[in-house]
Amino acid sequence: MPELRQNFFSKEWVIIATERAKRPEELATHRAVQPIPAFVETCPFCQGNESKTPPEVMRLPANGSEPWAVRVIPNKFAALSSEAQPTRSLQHLRRRIDGFGFHEVIIDSPDHSKYMGLLPDAHVADILRAFKQRYNTLSLDQRIAHITLFKNHGSDAGASLQHPHSQLIATPVIPSQVRHRLFEALRHYDDVGECMFCHMVEREIEDQTRVVIKSEHFVAMEVFASATPFATHIFPLRHMASFGDISAPEIVDLARVLRTMLAKIYVGLENPDFNFTVRSGPAEYAGARHFHWYVSVIPRLTRVAGFELGSGMFINTVLPEAAAEFLRNVSVDKAVGAGAGV
């Protein structure tokens, strides 16, 4: 029988459609393996081509022979402009703000072929350090209200360049979707006196059925009311509202958990396009007792159709519990560092 499940953070309902149910392995892409070169002459993100990008905002040095580990640059085709000012206007019911904001690119590594799930853990930790540094620096700008960190992998996930990279967009508003989750979390805190995310994480660890990895500081799990197949959340066990407060040992641990999850998705589902995003409370809520940041990983295995657009409700054909079991059983020991063409 099909089932409706409620996402407790957004209060949105999801249909788990068992009549259309698929076994997790049926979702694998069956893509032909395409060897990817480590260097592409026309790629602006490859080493040696640094002059093809706007001047860099920061770089982290490499340990080995490479010129750098991670570079951060302004997006050449930025959605928002740091030159504008966030001036507001309201005319009738039409509210607008001049397009102020920051849009940056975090280049994962100098190597064109090194998908994040196949990088060494220590290198993924460097990428997360760059995330934290840019997050905290831009949060100091009083005109910035919220920062979204994300990755697009593959053209179905919106990536226009193949060279592995992540992005950051800092906006002068808190997105309404984020505000709605903050409000629901605050209401739970008012009612029950606890962070609903902390409560949920505790119960999920007890229950185990949706947990894929539990480490010292993090838990990676399939989402109870998952809108799409294999949607995965990674929660810090310590209560923290803002990603900017992640500690040095937590970065090392998250690097291993995130990299392992991406490798499991890469191996088990045969390199699907995917997005991940850091869902953090706004920096100004850093001390909030009701909100809790997390990483959301979303493989792009299905299409959004009219029902989803018209109602906001999603139809998911894979049981989250089956997805969790599948991912627990994917072995990725051999995948790390294998690089091109895997």
Added chain:
Amino acid sequence: MPELRQNFFSKEWVIIATERAKRPEELATHRAVQPIPAFVETCPFCQGNESKTPPEVMRLPANGSEPWAVRVIPNKFAALSSEAQPTRSLQHLRRRIDGFGFHEVIIDSPDHSKYMGLLPDAHVADILRAFKQRYNTLSLDQRIAHITLFKNHGSDAGASLQHPHSQLIATPVIPSQVRHRLFEALRHYDDVGECMFCHMVEREIEDQTRVVIKSEHFVAMEVFASATPFATHIFPLRHMASFGDISAPEIVDLARVLRTMLAKIYVGLENPDFNFTVRSGPAEYAGARHFHWYVSVIPRLTRVAGFELGSGMFINTVLPEAAAEFLRNVSVDKAVGAGAGV
């Protein structure tokens, strides 16, 4: 300069990214014309194959030689089951309901090749009559809280069968996204004493820049804070919260306006995949003074990426005012009734 615009219904912000701006015609698909046959032997929706579908729920008779004009059938791969009961349970923070609901298919016409935008207006009116009849019949079921009517056209829009058809999903909950819009509309009514949709429609007609078609009973316009290129809303001029209250003359008029908009999108953007959805208030709010139903048409010309998933904010590269001007200038007089292979 880029610009942030607020969707007044959802309070979500959209980035109109002028740095990445595209002229409307750049979004055209440039698809090769594929002739489509009027009959496909293996298609369960074609005339003569009626026995391949579940028993029909209703049919509208044809005027000419065809066996019927419109058929409505239960979806063979239904997302929800009419056999279930909407029993609720709550365990910790995990809320679920057994998957009760209705999922029906409205077959637009017996002809496999007849895209809705190229059907005669009188036939589109028949489709809308079937929409209304099913909407009102299912609304009588006290277990149903909300009904979504929608169309998926093309595989990027989630269509799995080529034969033109629409769908209806009736759920035992009001989707949270719909409830959020109802709440914002009620707040506006409380503050100002008017339906915010009526107010907006009046101002848009005065302003003209985003209006594409104004008829006796409807206005079709590009959306001020459009999340994606060419998102189009069609509003009834008369205040009505529920689609179920549309009158006979209004159906005739909407058929012409909707069909013309779909034909303009078909010709101007070269048959892109698209969705449309009827955004109606729940039937139980039929008399509500604060809500107003409308049709939303969404061509699927772009991909949703990590920023959109992580924040709920969209980046749109086409100015809605430019899209409106482009669509006003697309001539579709010759397109109607041309059928296959246009």
